[in-house]
Amino acid sequence: MPKKKRKKKNIAGRCGKRADRCVKSxxxxxxxxxxxxxxxAAVLLLLAVFTTALYFGVSxxxxxxxxYSSVYFGSYPQTRITSPALLDALNAFAAEWKPxxxxxxxxxxxxxxxxxxxxxxxxxxxxxxxxxAVRFDEYRPETIxxxxxxxxxxxxxxxxTPGIVFWFRWEPIRWHVTDKDKNLLxxxxxxxxASFADxxxxxxxxxxxxxxPETEFSAKQYxxxxxxxxxxxxxxRWLNNCxxxxxxxxxxxxxxxxxxxxxxxxxxxxxxxxHSLTMDRVWLFSAAExxxxxESNASxxxxxxxxxxxxxCRGAFSADYKGHACTWWWTRSPGDFSGDVISIVENEMVIxxxxxxxxxxxLGGVRCAIRLxxxxxxxxx
Numbered sequence: 001m002p003k004k005k006r007k008k009k010n011i012a013g014r015c016g017k018r019a020d021r022c023v024k025s026x027x028x029x030x031x032x033x034x035x036x037x038x039x040x041a042a043v044l045l046l047l048a049v050f051t052t053a054l055y056f057g058v059s060x061x062x063x064x065x066x067x068y069s070s071v072y073f074g075s076y077p078q079t080r081i082t083s084p085a086l087l088d089a090l091n092a093f094a095a096e097w098k099p100x101x102x103x104x105x106x107x108x109x110x111x112x113x114x115x116x117x118x119x120x121x122x123x124x125x126x127x128x129x130x131x132x133a134v135r136f137d138e139y140r141p142e143t144i145x146x147x148x149x150x151x152x153x154x155x156x157x158x159x160x161t162p163g164i165v166f167w168f169r170w171e172p173i174r175w176h177v178t179d180k181d182k183n184l185l186x187x188x189x190x191x192x193x194a195s196f197a198d199x200x201x202x203x204x205x206x207x208x209x210x211x212x213p214e215t216e217f218s219a220k221q222y223x224x225x226x227x228x229x230x231x232x233x234x235x236x237r238w239l240n241n242c243x244x245x246x247x248x249x250x251x252x253x254x255x256x257x258x259x260x261x262x263x264x265x266x267x268x269x270x271x272x273x274x275h276s277l278t279m280d281r282v283w284l285f286s287a288a289e290x291x292x293x294x295e296s297n298a299s300x301x302x303x304x305x306x307x308x309x310x311x312x313c314r315g316a317f318s319a320d321y322k323g324h325a326c327t328w329w330w331t332r333s334p335g336d337f338s339g340d341v342i343s344i345v346e347n348e349m350v351i352x353x354x355x356x357x358x359x360x361x362x363l364g365g366v367r368c369a370i371r372l373x374x375x376x377x378x379x380x381x
Contacts, residue, residue, distance in 0.1 A: 071175050073255075073372070074247040076191055077132040077168040080309035090167050095122035095133050101242050118148070123170075130170035132310070137162050140193075140315040144200055144361035154363075158312035168310045173247060175370075176302055178293045183257075183372040186285060186293070190307035190327040190365035192243070193316035196341050197227045197360040198234035226338035227360040230284070231276050235330065235366070239282040243368060256281050257371045282368050287333035287342045289369075303344065305329075307365055316365045329365035 081087055097120040119136035139153035139162065146152030160166060175185035204210070225232055248256065260279050285293075294303055300322070307316040307327040318327050333342040339360050 072172040074173045075170045076247045077310040078171045078308040079169050081167040093124045097122050132168045135165045142363050160313045187368045189305050190311050190329050192311050192366045193314040196235050200361040228334040228341045230332040244282050257373045259371050284332040287331050315363045327365040329367045
């Protein structure tokens, strides 16, 4: 009988398949055994991609452009009520008074400020509108070193005195569009008044018996962090908690993108973490951002705005400059000294780096910055 032809075995092909199965088995066994490590690695990779996108301004959604230079978004107490009839109606409410979370007063020496129970607020709704009442039994001092009296407060100069209930209307917040591509907004007015740091210590780092203002004004008594460190500043906590929850509804908060940025991108070195990264929903402009905005298209009126009536009641400084009222406001950038924070000052028309005294404990104006996921979340101004 003729011999049957044997089919040639594809040894190479089978070996290749076996090798593939072997590699897959090894990978599967590794993933199964080290699934926690693999999961963590995947999460870290995704987080790295996400944070890099935030830092470099890459929006996960399609970026929209504004056609207007200002928009409305959120709401906050702003204009003082002066109508006698409306004041009578509002004063008839049995208001539920609460202490301000950020309202601190001084002790006439360096150290931790304590929360002042003497300034209270209450929110009510009347005929479809929202109002905030404010009353205080003693003045809010300009700095931690001052006593709570008229001599060391700007409230009386702004027309607000103890023992009286003042009412303010909650109104939409108007924002300047400082970057149309990134939907970056800066509040048109100074919305509130706050200290940069709620603690201020003198630390003798060198042990020579003298305090060097360049390095030894500290926000933390034992950690010895500088008082102008934005990462740990009380104003940053206030912006991302108190202001954020008060000014925006739940739906509005969904439209706000957290932003990863340098606490101060203009810092010359990393000493004490002055230019460390922070993730914020609401933040202060840095000196560099303010300069860039000014050089691009910001007018004097935009750069040096007035404060709202509410901010003046809370102690914000307001003065006349070139025929219009304006208020100095904080940036997040440190100055030359460990207690110095760069601010926008109305009578100098520049960002000041040369303050010769610790400034972080002062009561300053607050202009808020936010970034929206989409331009459609805001209303045209």
